[in-house]
Structure formats: structure tokens, C-alpha cells
Amino acid sequence: MERIMAQRQVALQEKTRQDHLGETVSLLDQYVVLNEQKARRQIAYHANQWIRENAARLKNSADNNDDATIPKIAQSLGEMIAPDAMEDKILRPEFTTDDVPFLRDANTFRRVVAWIDSPVRDDLLFADWLAGLRKSSAENADSDDDLTPMQIDRLQTAMRLFDWTVRNIALEPETLQPPTGLQIPPMPPGIPFEGPGFRQSDYQTLWRGRGDWLQRCGVFTQLCMQAGIPAAVLATQSDETGRRTPWCVGVLVGEQIYLFEPRLGLPIPGPNQTGVATLAQARKDASVMRRLDVAGYFDYPLSRSDISQSVALLNVHAETLAPRMKLLESGLTGDRRMTLWVDANDWAEKFDAVPGIAGARIWEIPTINEIYARGMELVAERDPAFAFWYRARFAVMESNDSSANNLAKGRWKHLTGQFVDDEIEGESGARTRYLEQRAPEFEIDDLRINVELQKQYGLRRELGVEPAQYDAQLRQMQDFMRLGKRTATYWLALVQYDDGRFETAHNWFTKRVLDQDQRSYWEGGAVYNAARSSEAAGDIESAISTLKTDRNVADHGNRLRARLLDKTLPTDKPESSDSSESESTATEEVTDADAE
Known part of the structure; x- marks a missing residue:
């Protein structure tokens, strides 16, 4: 009888035990609408409670390491x-609130990976090449020279993650x-103001949807990590100074490193x-790097000897x-x-x-970003003018009042692939959230003179505030509203693309985002994505024409893509208007043959 009572007591305890892991993940999923400080405390609490409740089991598991030391690679x-x-x-046994941004980042990146690894995210330029790899693998199953089907799957996943990164990080x-x-x-x-790579974190780059090419490297490698694919930023190193200069991302599949160039927006x-170059091919065949030049327009800064x-x-x-x-990861299974x-x-x-890799170390950019961000916050605390510039740039989507931030809620839905409304839960999807953000221009214009409209937006002139000061606040609010509207318009166009509505996406990019009366910093991304929409809809010639408009920082990569697309057109098509690129390719082939 005592044994039965004891079993019942254990069963009752198990039934009433709180699901601390579930609470941790749930809070991370709701992070954007929660009070950040409270959320941090709650997440750290639940993570620690799970560790404590499972201490006995974890102590005997393979994931436990009571004698842990700082890994050698951390010395870098x-x-x-x-x-x-x-x-x-590294060695602190318990979670603190300082760990929560790291957990939030990992959760966000894994939620993105969960939905973008699908055929609609395939880059059609490489579809035939991947099919050829699969055919060769099936025909030569016993060969060590071919990738296995599982390795091809991993490479294809990496290609999808890269393509999504390029399209979604302007x-x-x-x-x-x-x-x-x-x-x-x-x-x-060594840390210039607003310098490359470190002026925002990987999470901020993902959340804001824009960044420099090093920040694209960061987003892509984070996505690969959540997909279980080893990836690293490859850098040359000066023999004289030891300075390391990043040049691409290398993805390790089997025994080969495949090369992806975020600055160009293309796999090399x-x-x-044809296909995606490996490091071995780039070191052996000079034409691989040489053909990153666009004759008469751009010269790629590195050659075969530089990347040896x-x-x-x-x-x-x-x-x-x-x-x-x-330990915490060991408990996260299934959808978690x-x-x-x-x-x-x-x-x-x-x-x-x-071969070709002369050592590995931890990339310093994430750590520099932490140092830079702390420094900028300290300056902002002392200098109101600097604080306004530093925080106002992204206030439209990173407001302290996150519960009222419709654009932020839409962005979370977008990044997690929830495009349509959930009628059962009564939750609006990304598409609806973005549409709600697009206030009519006349309404934005009327904000300064319409008191009732000001009330609708929660604006009021406080006691002691001069009329001129309040008017300046209203003008600032108008700027935020326009930025929010144009950002929502651009992201809505991206949603249309990722939903497979390519013609609709093209219309949004060209007629809404690129409208001369709606100018914004999304124009460069809109040009590229308009071309990709045409390409996905089968209008290759229109895509080529759009890619050659020479309007932004991505022009080099855009022209390379146009050249690759041109190779897919029928050979009897009319002669390209930009014959210099075609002629340069033919000249390269002769030169490469002579070199061999």
C-alpha cells in the first residue's frame, strides 16, 4: 500500500510540475510584445528551474560536464x-538575464529556418546543377568523389538560406x-563610428531587414548554425601585418567548402x-575568381593567388x-x-x-558589436541629440511600447512564416499587420492640424510644452509614420514573393516601393527583388533589364546575376544590348584555355 501511495505521489508531482522549458520557449516566442526587462527575468528563471529539476538526470547524461574548461578556440x-x-x-552554471538576448536570437533564427527550407526558396539559376548532382550521386553510389544524397540535401538547404538572406537583407x-x-x-x-559589420548585431540585421555585406555574412551563418550546417566566414591574412580580411562565407559539406559571396548576393x-564553386576549385582554376569581374564595370578585388x-x-x-x-539544448526537442x-x-x-584553410578562430565581429553597442548607449545617455539620432532611426519597429507596435508584430509574423490571419486564434498575420501600417498620405499630412486624429494616435500636448515644440514632435511622428508605411510596403512585397505570388510581388516592388513619390532607403532592395520576381515568373529578359539599372550598392552582383541569366536564354535570342559582358566571357574562355 505504501508503495502504491508513493507512486501516486510521484505521478501527482509529475502532473503538477510546471513545464519550464515550454514556458521558456513560449516567452521567447512572445518576446516582441512583452516588457523586455520582465521577460528577461522570467526566461532566466524558467531556464534555471528546468536545470534544477533535472539536475539528477543531467548529471549522468553525456551533456553534463562538471569539469568543463574554457575551450582552446576561445583564446582568440x-x-x-x-x-x-x-x-x-562560458563557465557560469546558471542563467542570468544577460543570457536572454542570446536565447532570443537563437530562437528567432531557428523559427526562420523552420519555414524557408522549402522548394519555393530554391534559386532557379542552380536548379539544373543540383539535379545533376543528385543524378550523379545515384549513378555512382559507391564513389567517394560524389556527394551523398544527405550531403546534397544539406547543400541545398544552405543555398536556400543564402538566397533568402540576400533577398531579405537589403x-x-x-x-x-x-x-x-x-x-x-x-x-x-580600430572601431570606426558606424563601421562595417559591427554597427548592429546579427539579430538586429535580421529584424531590421538591412545591413552591409558582413552583416549578411552574420545572418547567413546564424541560419546555417540553426540548420546544423557548419559555416564560417573566410578571410585572407596579410603576411606583413597579420590582418584578416573577410571575403566570403564557406559552407562545409562533406570534405569540401562551398563558397557564397554575400557582397555580390551570389554563390561564387x-x-x-556552373553550379557553386568549392574552395578547391577556386584555388585550382583561375577563371573562377576572374569571372567575378564585370568587364567595363567592376573588378573583383581578389584573384586565385589571393585566396590560396x-x-x-x-x-x-x-x-x-x-x-x-x-544542457538546455539537450531538453529542446521536436518543435522546440x-x-x-x-x-x-x-x-x-x-x-x-x-586544403586552403590556414587555421580557424572565432570571428571577432560579434564581440566588437557588443563593445560598440555598450559604448553607443553610454554616449546616448549623456548626449540627448545623439540619443535622438541613435534611437529614432528604428523607433518605428523597436519602440519601448512594443505591445502597441503593429509593425513589430507584423515583422515577427513575417520572420516566422505566418503570413495569413489565424481565424481560430484571432491573430492577424503579417500581411494584415503590414496593410494596417499603411496609413493614407492625407491622414499623415493632416496629423499636425487634426486634434481628433492626434488623439487616435495617442498624441497630446502636455502641460508646459510650447506650441513650437509640440509641432516639432508632430513632424517627427509624421516622419515615423511615413518610414513605417514604406517599410511595411517593402516587407509586404517580400511576403508576396515568399508566398509564391511572384507577379503580385513584382507589382508591389515596382509600383509601390519604387514609386517616385514614395522614395525610401528600400529602393536598392526593391530593384533586386523586382528582378527576382520577374525571374521567378519566367520573364528572364525583364529580370536582366532590371538588374542592369545601376542604381545601388549591389550593382556589381546584380550585373553578375544578369550575365548568368543571359546564359539561360535560348541561343537564337536577339543580341544583348550589353554585348561587352558577353564578349568578355568569350575572351576569358580563350585566355583560360591558353593558361591551361
Whole structure:
């Protein structure tokens, strides 16, 4: 009888035990609409409670490591992170509120991966090449020279993640010019104001939908990590100074590293401009790098000799090496599964084993971003004018009052693939949220003179506020509304594309985003995506024409894509209006043959 009562007691405890892992993931999914400070405390609490409740089981599991030490590869961050801070980040056994942004980032990236790994995200330029790989693999199943079907699947997933990154992260210049009149704060050596790569985090790049090419590298490698695919930023290294200069992303599949160039928005084409080049091919065949030139327009800065040796830079945070992250990850299964921990030493060894890789280390950009962000916040606390510029740029989607931020809610729905309304739950999808953000122009214009409209938007003139000051606030609100409207318009066009509505997407990009009366910083991304929409709808010649408009920082990559698309057209088509590119390709073929 006592044994039966004990069993019942255990069963009752199990039934009433709170699902702390479920609460953790649920809070991460709701993060955008929660009070951030409260959410951080709750998430850290539930993660720690799960660790405590499962302490006995975890102690005997393969994921437990009571004798953990700081991994050797973490030493590459020693110049930027103090020893005690490094030990705290990696070896601290319990979760704190400082860990929550890392968990939020991992959850967001894994939610993106969950829906974009599908055929609608295939880049049609490489469809025949992938089909050829599968055919060769089936015909030569016993050959070590061909990728296995599983490896081809992983490569295809990486290609989908890259293509989504290029389409959804609008390309910015490496360095942004600050507004006229803004006093630039003193910067540490080697960290220029608004410099490349580190001016925003990978999460912010994903959330804001724009960034420079190094930030595209960050987003792509984070997506690969959540898909379980080893990826690293490849960098050349100066023999004189030791300076490392990133040039592309390498994805490790089997024993080969496949090359993806986020600055160009293309996988680096293989020999004869077919497929995705491997590092081995780029080191052997000079034409692989040479054909990244666009004759008369752009010269690619690197050649075969320049990339003969590269360093693999792993885009991981110190927290990614922490045993507590490994323990928490072990409990995340099924729909909750996400990558929180990687064996960075193992990744480094695998990359280092590939010919042409001269060592692997942790990429310093994420750590520099943390230092930069802390510094900017300190400056903003002291300088109201700087604070306004620093925070107002993205206030339309990163407002402190997140519960009232319709654009932020729409963005979360977009990033998680929830485009349509959920009538059962009564939840609006991304499409509806974005449409609601598109206030009519006359309404925006009337905001300064219509008191009732001001009330609808929660605006009121406080006691002691001068009329001129209140009018300035209203003008600022008008600017935010227009930015929010144009951002929502651009993102809505992207939703149409990802929903397979290519003609509708093209109309939105060309007639709404590129409307001369609705100018915005989304124009460059809209030109590229309008071309991709034409391409997906089967209008290749229109896509080529759009890619050659030469209107933005992505022109080099756009012209390369136009050249690759031109090769897919029937040979009896009318002669291209830009014959110089075709002639240059023919000349390269002769030159390459002579070189051999």
C-alpha cells in the first residue's frame, strides 16, 4: 500500500510540475510584445528551474560536464574579453538575464529556418546543377568523389538560406555617413563610428531587414548554425601585418567548402560559371575568381593567388561554448529544437583539415558589436541629440511600447512564416499587420492640424510644452509614420514573393516601393527583388533589364546575376544590348584555355 501511495505521489508531482522549458520557449516566442526587462527575468528563471529539476538526470547524461574548461578556440577572443568576464560567460552554471538576448536570437533564427527550407526558396539559376548532382550521386553510389544524397540535401538547404538572406537583407554600404551636424563621439582604435559589420548585431540585421555585406555574412551563418550546417566566414591574412580580411562565407559539406559571396548576393559560380564553386576549385582554376569581374564595370578585388590560403572565422559568441547552453539544448526537442551550443573546437578542426584553410578562430565581429553597442548607449545617455539620432532611426519597429507596435508584430509574423490571419486564434498575420501600417498620405499630412486624429494616435500636448515644440514632435511622428508605411510596403512585397505570388510581388516592388513619390532607403532592395520576381515568373529578359539599372550598392552582383541569366536564354535570342559582358566571357574562355 505504501508503495502504491508513493507512486501516486510521484505521478501527482509529475502532473503538477510546471513545464519550464515550454514556458521558456513560449516567452521567447512572445518576446516582441512583452516588457523586455520582465521577460528577461522570467526566461532566466524558467531556464534555471528546468536545470534544477533535472539536475539528477543531467548529471549522468553525456551533456553534463562538471569539469568543463574554457575551450582552446576561445583564446582568440582574449584580447577583447577580460579573463574573468570570459570565465563568467562560458563557465557560469546558471542563467542570468544577460543570457536572454542570446536565447532570443537563437530562437528567432531557428523559427526562420523552420519555414524557408522549402522548394519555393530554391534559386532557379542552380536548379539544373543540383539535379545533376543528385543524378550523379545515384549513378555512382559507391564513389567517394560524389556527394551523398544527405550531403546534397544539406547543400541545398544552405543555398536556400543564402538566397533568402540576400533577398531579405537589403544591402547597405560598408560605412554609413552620419547625419550633418551630428557630433561624432571619440572611438577606440580600430572601431570606426558606424563601421562595417559591427554597427548592429546579427539579430538586429535580421529584424531590421538591412545591413552591409558582413552583416549578411552574420545572418547567413546564424541560419546555417540553426540548420546544423557548419559555416564560417573566410578571410585572407596579410603576411606583413597579420590582418584578416573577410571575403566570403564557406559552407562545409562533406570534405569540401562551398563558397557564397554575400557582397555580390551570389554563390561564387563554379568552373564554366556552373553550379557553386568549392574552395578547391577556386584555388585550382583561375577563371573562377576572374569571372567575378564585370568587364567595363567592376573588378573583383581578389584573384586565385589571393585566396590560396584563408582563415576560417566561426560566427559564435562566448555563450555558444557554455556547458549550461549544452544542457538546455539537450531538453529542446521536436518543435522546440534549437542550436544553443556548438563544439567549436571540432568545427575548427574540420575546417582546418580542408586544403586552403590556414587555421580557424572565432570571428571577432560579434564581440566588437557588443563593445560598440555598450559604448553607443553610454554616449546616448549623456548626449540627448545623439540619443535622438541613435534611437529614432528604428523607433518605428523597436519602440519601448512594443505591445502597441503593429509593425513589430507584423515583422515577427513575417520572420516566422505566418503570413495569413489565424481565424481560430484571432491573430492577424503579417500581411494584415503590414496593410494596417499603411496609413493614407492625407491622414499623415493632416496629423499636425487634426486634434481628433492626434488623439487616435495617442498624441497630446502636455502641460508646459510650447506650441513650437509640440509641432516639432508632430513632424517627427509624421516622419515615423511615413518610414513605417514604406517599410511595411517593402516587407509586404517580400511576403508576396515568399508566398509564391511572384507577379503580385513584382507589382508591389515596382509600383509601390519604387514609386517616385514614395522614395525610401528600400529602393536598392526593391530593384533586386523586382528582378527576382520577374525571374521567378519566367520573364528572364525583364529580370536582366532590371538588374542592369545601376542604381545601388549591389550593382556589381546584380550585373553578375544578369550575365548568368543571359546564359539561360535560348541561343537564337536577339543580341544583348550589353554585348561587352558577353564578349568578355568569350575572351576569358580563350585566355583560360591558353593558361591551361
